[in-house]
Amino acid sequence: MQRRKVLLLFRASFVIAVIIFFTAILYDFSVEMYYSGSDPFVRIGSSFLAIFIMTVVIMLFLWWIPDARKAVLRMFGLDDEPKNVKLG
Numbered sequence: 001m002q003r004r005k006v007l008l009l010f011r012a013s014f015v016i017a018v019i020i021f022f023t024a025i026l027y028d029f030s031v032e033m034y035y036s037g038s039d040p041f042v043r044i045g046s047s048f049l050a051i052f053i054m055t056v057v058i059m060l061f062l063w064w065i066p067d068a069r070k071a072v073l074r075m076f077g078l079d080d081e082p083k084n085v086k087l088g
Contacts, residue, residue, distance in 0.1 A: 008078045009059055009069060015076065017054035021047070 025047075062069040073079045 008073060009062055010055065012072050012076045012078060013059040013062060014051070014055045016058050016072075017051050020054055021051050 062072055070079065
């Protein structure tokens with residue numbers, strides 16, 4: 001796969017991971033568990049680590065399934081298909 005496509009896939013995976021992370025944090029029980037820690041460095045560091053790991057897992061998932069990769073890239077408007085194609 002070309003470097004440009006890998007970066008596009010990483011960007012789309014990152015957006016999905018951030019959405020998943022903040023959805024989980026905003027859930028009532030998760031907020032109580034997340035903010036019960038006393039060290040802000042651990043909370044911030046673990047947040048970035050969690051987002052990065054989710055990004056890599058989603059990216060690998062999309063790498064192995066080409067149809068899902070095409071669908072996700074098309075959903076975010078990052079596909080290589082021409083925009084002005086007339087169907088029919």
